[in-house]
Amino acid sequence: MKKLVLMGMVFLASWQLQAQGSSQKGQWVSLFNGKDLKGWKQLNGKAKYEVKDGAIVGTTVLNEPNSFLATEKDYQDFILELEFKVDSNMNSGIQFRSESRPDYQNGKVHGYQMEIDPSRRAWSGGIYDEGRRGWLYTLDYNEGAKKAFHNGEWNHYRIECIGNTVRTYVNGIAAAYLIDSLPTRGFIALQVHSIGKPEEAGRQIKWRNIRIQTANLKPRPSSTIFVVNLLPNQLSEQEKANGVRLLWDGQTTKGWRGAYKTQFPEKGWKIEDGMLRVMKSGGGESVNGGDIVTEELFGAFELQFDFRLTPGANSGVKYFVTEKENNAGSAIGLEYQVLDDDQHPDAKLGAVGNRTMASLYDLIPSLKPWMSRKPIGEWNKGMIRVYPDNRIEHYLNGCKVVEYQRGTPIFYALVARSKYAGWKDFGMAEKGRILLQDHGDAVDFRSIKVRAL
Template identity: 70%
Template sequence: MRAVAFFLFISLISHPSAFAQKWVNLFNGKDLSGWHQLNGKAKYEVVKGEIVGTTVFKEPNSFMVTDKDYGDFILELEFKLDAAMNSGIQFRSESKSDYRDGRVHGYQMEIDPSARAWTGGIYDEARRDWLYTLEYNAGAKTAYKQGDWNKARIECIGPVMRVWINGIPTANLVDGLTPKGFIALQVHAIDKPEAAGQTIRWRNIRILTEGIKASPPDDIFVVNLQPNSLSDQEKKNNWSLLWDGQTTRGWRGAYKDQFPSKGWNIKDGTLVVQKSQGAESENGGDIVTEAEYGAFDLQFEFRLTEGANSGLKYFVTESEENKGSAIGLEYQVLDDEKHPDAKMGVVGNRTLGSLYDLIPSLKIKRGQHAIGEWNSGRIIVYPDNRVEHWLNGYKVVEYQRGSPTYSALVARSKYAKWENFGMAKKGHILLQDHGDEVAFRSIKIKSLE
């Protein structure tokens, strides 16, 4: 026995990780030691080894907050809703007197039993709104089980934040805005007196802060808010940067052999079309990728100035010999409030996110960021010619190239004079010079062929 004990001791001291992998309970099952309440006055109590949160009418969002802050960690806990109420788990969150009088803000793992089923998505409480909706990962909408105990896992290592619900990966966010903060259990505000008394329960809350090892990459979509970068999971899932964030490599002027000598500027990781006279391609002109693309998933970020107009075009062939901007299917980039083009066309088919002059985008107020802020665009072209436009996590346009509806829309548009408009098997991707200042960054692509 002494020999066995000595062998085990030597094994442990030879492998320090055996000590490091130590989970710590954040809830002792008896009382709320190590926690304190912020903002609203919803009721929190310990009942039979569970923390029970109860809604109170006319109280704002309430938070039961850890006394300690955490940076890199893996958090696991179980939760159960006794009613169809909204809630969430804050992580890397803060409360500061100089920010909205101490309002709790930061990352939140959403608990959402509504029909949209976004449980496991990531919301930026009291700050930037939705960062990772489950529209990005629709297959995970069934992970949450209403009326049952659900297990959540939140993994934060460096800028990478990942969420699992009942073992199913639901969200993957890369963002460096808040690297450290508290963990909190939310009881959401209610707007009807009859909703008072609804409860949410939490139990088995534990955290790992030492000897952390990232879970293996999976294949779900990654929202990467670090400019011009690719995470390990994006690389594993075959994403590549279409613009490197520093040079003009891979791009040239439309109808030209070289990148324009004027009209475009690269500064601080942004690719900026400079303001001129507000007309198409009269300064630097459009720029296009040197390579051509067929079926693909394309992401890009853009920042508008007041009254600006631009666009991202795809399936550009440069064969039409157009005198202005090169011809292609266009994801409209526009200040809808201040640019007159938004009032032209038909039923708003020249507004932000629309398939320009063909299909208007779905208008979702919280899905459109203010002028001067970064917006996230996405275009998916499937091998069967289905196409989707996305704006800040919301799908705003869908159609199918070559369908009867598509052909009818083209026939009544400005593109009717070009035979087989938008039907090329492959084409260049284009950023438009419309004479207004617009910045682009984080342009990345994944082939779907």
């Protein structure tokens, strides 16, 4: 027994020397001493925070807003690692580069959050902008990472914040990759989410082994996961490595022309401040400048685009456009609907909402979660994925809202009851052009990117 105790003391002394050496080299520094909450302060709600068995324990309290145990120090560039274990019916998150200021919503905590989500949605590791912009990177973008979180067990989180790049890892698996246009610094905080039902009181989350690096930062090797880049009309080196390219250069008409035309429209469209703008004409579809299409044809692809609506506006992004039908109005193709659902009457036409924002127009309604649609006048992020096996997905601000497969009996049945029933082989071209629609309303586009799948 004495021999075992002696060996333990030698091991502990060796570990302490190594830790001191790491700290002196600017490596890992502990943010939690395992005994008390020294170096931390509580903000906003009054959930219970205490130290038990070498861990910080957060407990939900009824009718309290989101609570945060925040570091007294602020951080900008860093690598953070910690472990946590959460109640399977509880939502939480790790705040970073966050603030609480009297001049912002009376001190409401706002800033980045690495999501802790044990629900069936499985967005643990996603990036949420608490109290500000909402979801920036959901795990619908990165389905493979949804399995990284282990419910009911201790999980390991890693956050890399270097410059304008944020990367997250769940149990060693790359979860989110964000490049942001908003440079920030701020505190790190442990969230206990608000609850509204008595039976939800007393749920707990535990955190331990919280450590940070702030110097000589060495991020993990780049992964090939999807990159959300919020810098308009720009490509990061990782996006380029992933095969993403700009479909519109942000400055010229290169690569685009009018539908059924050989040149870009002389009126109805304007390139201004990095935006490709449909000008308001007050008329119907394609009566001003008309639709524009890519000169290039696409089969299996991933298309990203930002769009911004004016009140009551209507537009669309079409794909597999062939121009063979020579339609008098807008060219024919599968359409990602771009619409002001609240003010434009088309939202109430069709069937079961299949003409609302992000729907497969007149065929399949988009299943929009409450947080996926931005207010009119703000930028939305749209995405269309077409796989080689003809599976197709629509995304709106990171949420997968439509999923179908063209060429199936269900697809043909949907077409047969739609306004496209009379068009032979509708939506079934092997390749087609991508189209931005002129519907006579003011709509802006930017950050149009494509990747072959």
